[in-house]
Amino acid sequence: MKKLINAPATVLDEFMRGFARANSSLVSLHTDPVHFSRAVPASSPKVGVISGGGSGHEPLGGGYVGPGMLDAAAPGAFFSSPTPDQILAATSSADQGRGVVHLVLNYTGDILNFEAAAELADLEGIEVETVVLDDDVAVEDSTYTAGRRGVAGTIVTMKLAGAAAERGDGLADVVRIAKKANTNMGTMGLALEACTVPTVGRPSFDLGPNEIEIGIGVHGEPGVRRGEMTTADEITDILLERVISDLKITSGDRVLLFVNGLGGTPLSEQFILFNHAADVLDSLGVTIERSLVGNYFTSLEMKGASITLLRLDDELTELFDAPVHTSGWRAGA
Amino acid sequence: MKKLINAPATVLDEFMRGFARANSSLVSLHTDPVHFSRAVPASSPKVGVISGGGSGHEPLGGGYVGPGMLDAAAPGAFFSSPTPDQILAATSSADQGRGVVHLVLNYTGDILNFEAAAELADLEGIEVETVVLDDDVAVEDSTYTAGRRGVAGTIVTMKLAGAAAERGDGLADVVRIAKKANTNMGTMGLALEACTVPTVGRPSFDLGPNEIEIGIGVHGEPGVRRGEMTTADEITDILLERVISDLKITSGDRVLLFVNGLGGTPLSEQFILFNHAADVLDSLGVTIERSLVGNYFTSLEMKGASITLLRLDDELTELFDAPVHTSGWRAGA
Numbered sequence: 157m158k159k160l161i162n163a164p165a166t167v168l169d170e171f172m173r174g175f176a177r178a179n180s181s182l183v184s185l186h187t188d189p190v191h192f193s194r195a196v197p198a199s200s201p202k203v204g205v206i207s208g209g210g211s212g213h214e215p216l217g218g219g220y221v222g223p224g225m226l227d228a229a230a231p232g233a234f235f236s237s238p239t240p241d242q243i244l245a246a247t248s249s250a251d252q253g254r255g256v257v258h259l260v261l262n263y264t265g266d267i268l269n270f271e272a273a274a275e276l277a278d279l280e281g282i283e284v285e286t287v288v289l290d291d292d293v294a295v296e297d298s299t300y301t302a303g304r305r306g307v308a309g310t311i312v313t314m315k316l317a318g319a320a321a322e323r324g325d326g327l328a329d330v331v332r333i334a335k336k337a338n339t340n341m342g343t344m345g346l347a348l349e350a351c352t353v354p355t356v357g358r359p360s361f362d363l364g365p366n367e368i369e370i371g372i373g374v375h376g377e378p379g380v381r382r383g384e385m386t387t388a389d390e391i392t393d394i395l396l397e398r399v400i401s402d403l404k405i406t407s408g409d410r411v412l413l414f415v416n417g418l419g420g421t422p423l424s425e426q427f428i429l430f431n432h433a434a435d436v437l438d439s440l441g442v443t444i445e446r447s448l449v450g451n452y453f454t455s456l457e458m459k460g461a462s463i464t465l466l467r468l469d470d471e472l473t474e475l476f477d478a479p480v481h482t483s484g485w486r487a488g489a
Numbered sequence: 490m491k492k493l494i495n496a497p498a499t500v501l502d503e504f505m506r507g508f509a510r511a512n513s514s515l516v517s518l519h520t521d522p523v524h525f526s527r528a529v530p531a532s533s534p535k536v537g538v539i540s541g542g543g544s545g546h547e548p549l550g551g552g553y554v555g556p557g558m559l560d561a562a563a564p565g566a567f568f569s570s571p572t573p574d575q576i577l578a579a580t581s582s583a584d585q586g587r588g589v590v591h592l593v594l595n596y597t598g599d600i601l602n603f604e605a606a607a608e609l610a611d612l613e614g615i616e617v618e619t620v621v622l623d624d625d626v627a628v629e630d631s632t633y634t635a636g637r638r639g640v641a642g643t644i645v646t647m648k649l650a651g652a653a654a655e656r657g658d659g660l661a662d663v664v665r666i667a668k669k670a671n672t673n674m675g676t677m678g679l680a681l682e683a684c685t686v687p688t689v690g691r692p693s694f695d696l697g698p699n700e701i702e703i704g705i706g707v708h709g710e711p712g713v714r715r716g717e718m719t720t721a722d723e724i725t726d727i728l729l730e731r732v733i734s735d736l737k738i739t740s741g742d743r744v745l746l747f748v749n750g751l752g753g754t755p756l757s758e759q760f761i762l763f764n765h766a767a768d769v770l771d772s773l774g775v776t777i778e779r780s781l782v783g784n785y786f787t788s789l790e791m792k793g794a795s796i797t798l799l800r801l802d803d804e805l806t807e808l809f810d811a812p813v814h815t816s817g818w819r820a821g822a
Contacts, residue, residue: 158681158698160721160758160794170721171757174764178746178780214756348491351755365491388493388503413511420753422684422789423547424504425493431507447511451784456755459790461493486819 157357164354168211168233175218179483182222186249189242192218193228193249203321203330204228204250207259207314208243209266210235212353212456213374215484216311224480224488225318227256234353234456235375237265243273247282255283255327259314259334261306262290285327287334289313291341291464293402294371294380307374308416308453309341309464312476315485319478337472342399345462346379346391347372349420351455370394374418374455388425392432395463400440403465407441412448412476414464419454421461426450429461446476452484490690497687501544501566508551512816515555519582522575525551526561526582536654536663537561537583540592540647541576542599542639543568545686545789546707548817549644557813557821558651560589567686567789568708570598576606580615588616588660592647592667594639595623618660620667622646624674624797626735627704627712640707641749641786642674642797645809648818652811670805675732678795679712679724680705682753684788703727707751707788721758725765728796733773736798740774745781745809747797752787754794759783762794779809785817 161167176185176192184195191208208230211217217231227250230238238246243258250256256277260270267288274284290301291309298305317334325333347369350359360376363369368391371379405411415430417423426449437444445468453462466472479488494500509518509525517528524541541563544550550564560583563571571579576591583589589610593603600621607617623634624642631638650667658666680702683692693709696702701724704712738744748763750756759782770777778801786795799805812821 158701158718158792160681160724160754161761162720162722167757167761170764171760174760174762174767174782175756177767177777178748178760178763178782211757212755219756348493368491385491387495389495391493415511419755420790421493422545422752422787423508423552424500424544424789427504427507427511428494428500429507430511431503434507434510444510449507449511454755456757457753457792459491 157352159354161354164357167354182483183218186245189239189245191228191230191242191246191249192221194221201252201254202324203254203327204252204256205259205318205321205330206246206250206256208238208246209261210237213453216453219484220311220314220482222482224322224478225315225482225485234355237263237269240269240272240276243270244276247273247277247284248280251282255285257317257330257334258284258286259317260286260288261310262288262303263300263305264302283327285331287331287338289338291338291343293342293398294344298373299377300375305373307343307345308414308462309343309466311452312341312412312414312466313337315480316472316475319475322478333475337466340403340467341464342403343462343464344395344398345372345460346370346395347418347458347460349459350376351419351458372460374453388428389432392429392463396433396436399463399465403467405442405465405467410443410445410468411437412446412466412468413437413444414448416453416462416464417451418458418460419451420457420459423450426461429463433463445473490685492687494687497690500687515816516551519578522572522578524561524563524575524579524582525554527554534585534587535657536587536660537585537589538592538651538654538663539579539583539589541571541579542594543570546786549786552817553644553647553815555815557655557811558648558815558818567688570596570602573602573605573609576603577609580606580610580617581613584615588618590650590663590667591617591619592650593619593621594643595621595636596633596638597635616660618664620664620671622671624671624676626675626731627677631706632710633708638706640676640678641747641795642676642799644785645674645745645747645799646670648813649805649808652808655811666808670799673736673800674797675736676795676797677728677731678705678793679703679728680751680791680793682792683709684752684791705793707786721761722765725762725796729766729769732796732798736800738775738798738800743776743778743801744770745779745799745801746770746777747781749786749795749797750784751791751793752784753790753792756783759794762796766796778806
């Protein structure tokens with residue numbers, strides 16, 4: 157394992173402190189229990205929006221805390237759920253008296269711990285609503301889930317729900333937006349090479365020199381099938397076809413086309429996937445109304461990518477375009 | 490070579506088209522000769538600022554074209570200089586009658602081709618000033634250079650010169666800012682693992698399983714020395730010490746601390762370097778006035794990172810904080 161670290165046991169603490177120092181105008185790091193909150197509270201009380209999950213998916217986590225997106229985040233250990241007390245602390249920190257939305261990626265551990273935290277928050281008089289995010293169309297049920305997994309598209313739901321809260325929407329409306337985004341979102345990915353979790357010390361799975369895994373999970377969980385390496389266009393066709401079919405995207409639809417890099421795949425390759433996906437969508441009469449390409453939801457240095465479609469309407473497009481000011485996603489004023 | 494491509498020969502064309510489609514509100518891709526220009530011209534005539542160089546360093550290139558940074562960029566093939574006609578086209582596209590600044594990374598091929606382009610632009614009546622960027626403190630002279638190489642810090646100079654041009658500074662002032670930034674900037678990097686250029690098909694150098702190269706160039710050119718893998722803190726000490734000594738940074742100085750990832754190194758590891766560098770600077774009485782961490786100047790999927798310091802004063806800090814709206818760097822309004 158060749159990594160820029162000091163010791164596996166200190167990686168999490170050191171990187172979080174480095175992150176918080178580099179982004180001190182946006183995010184505050186709290187310890188005991190560990191969570192991130194906005195450095196500057198909203199100017200008037202709003203619905204709180206939080207998320208949480210395993211580390212190793214940066215900038216997911218503290219990187220999406222800031223105006224227009226999350227109020228707080230609870231980061232677990234690498235690829236591990238945060239604890240209920242972390243989630244409770246993030247919830248309390250996000251609470252401004254108008255309720256807090258928990259955006260929970262659908263992994264069994266996360267679901268259980270967010271549920272426990274929501275009960276504790278209820279005892280503290282904080283109204284919590286939970287929206288489970290499960291955009292991965294590759295597999296139903298899997299290593300760590302009952303039902304679909306939450307993968308790259310979840311960060312778009314965080315952005316849209318965050319924008320709704322930021323403009324002053326009430327709890328029910330923020331929940332409605334998050335559910336609408338999740339329902340109209342589909343993602344599918346593939347991996348060329350595994351990543352190595354520092355505390356594990358060996359790659360999370362093995363792929364032969366000419367082998368890829370289609371439908372891979374963001375923790376290296378098995379996907380749909382292993383197969384021989386093929387062209388970017390053929391891979392794009394496989395991923396996109398499944399997403400299109402799942403969402404029943406048809407001619408006349410307007411979409412966000414989002415290509416996400418898993419960490420070790422150059423931007424240039426991500427743009428090659430985008431280019432062919434755009435050709436396919438054009439040929440189907442689907443309008444690419446918004447685009448997003450980059451390493452938004454990584455799996456450490458995993459090589460691979462995913463393709464996400466979100467069916468847009470005027471409401472979702474307006475929320476997508478709203479200003480966001482986080483270290484991982486910035487746009488608008 | 491396991492990459493998300495269709496064929497080595499089509500990678501450049503496909504990724505550039507994908508990039509331009511994904512960022513059509515910001516950047517226009519021109520072919521024959523290939524260059525990028527701003528999709529929306531500045532509202533009133535300003536000094537043009539362009540750069541150019543080999544592809545493979547994304548988002549460097551088209552990713553830094555937009556308000557507050559570059560007016561145009563001339564991308565060469567992977568790790569290869571753009572041709573004079575590409576640079577001339579970018580120059581013409583950037584010219585608004587107030588002159589154009591060429592920000593040239595110090596590689597022999599780039600220097601020659603930018604010189605040729607500047608002469609051609611002169612014949613067309615465009616006033617061109619050239620600033621050579623050479624922030625790498627690792628080596629004097631190297632595989633592709635006479636003198637120092639231009640590496641990660643160059644993107645900060647592009648941002649500062651771009652901000653000066655955007656606020657209306659004249660040609661001489663934009664040149665002055667670029668030179669001031671370059672003079673007060675120092676960078677040093679290291680690699681853990683090489684990258685593979687698609688058209689080459691094999692890694693650009695070989696490192697043993699426990700070997701790193703300190704002072705590596707962004708094309709894999711030899712650095713200062715090869716050595717055994719060590720801790721992130723020790724690596725940070727080596728890099729930072731050399732930069733501090735080169736710039737003669739002392740107690741009371743104010744700096745930008747910029748940790749750049751080379752493509753295949755997770756953000757978490759970059760923040761570990763940042764964290765220790767911040768500790769060292771704190772202990773020296775140096776104020777970290779601004780911070781930047783991320784994959785801003787990559788070498789495809791190379792594993793490694795660099796540390797850059799820029800000595801700040803009020804003028805440079807103000808330009809650093811100015812709005813920038815490109816696909817690779819966004820901040821402010």
